[in-house]
Amino acid sequence: MAALGQKTPSFDNRILNDCVLIPRFHVCKVNARIEIDEDGKSVGKVAPESLLASEVTLLLKLKNLLVAGVPFGQRKLKVEEIRDIFDYAHRQLKALKLVNADRELIKNWPGKVADCFSLSAPVAPKSDEGGSAGRGPG
8 A cells, every 4th residue: 555545556456447348347458360271371351250349349439429410410320321331441441451462461450450440531641742841731
């Protein structure tokens, strides 16, 4: 115990968040996995069962998202709109090339998979054309 009665962090009492879906479980880090063929080489496809955490996170964000509605101001997304956005995320994932010509994984492939299920578009690096690096027009 510290002087103020606060517990000192240790392995036994570290802060663990509860799972959003099943509150009796704690949160853990789950990454997407790549399918491997018999030769031990990557196929270039993401294992569908490893996408559950990304899919659930996207669906929960879409469920809570408010959009501008014409007659009443803000509104929640409709089921058809959520389905369309979810299908779009999966189409982005299928179009993603995760291996190069030598069947080696590309650099930062987990980030590229996560970007498919992100609500915001990834920010492209600024080009240094015309000598106005980082400045707007004018």
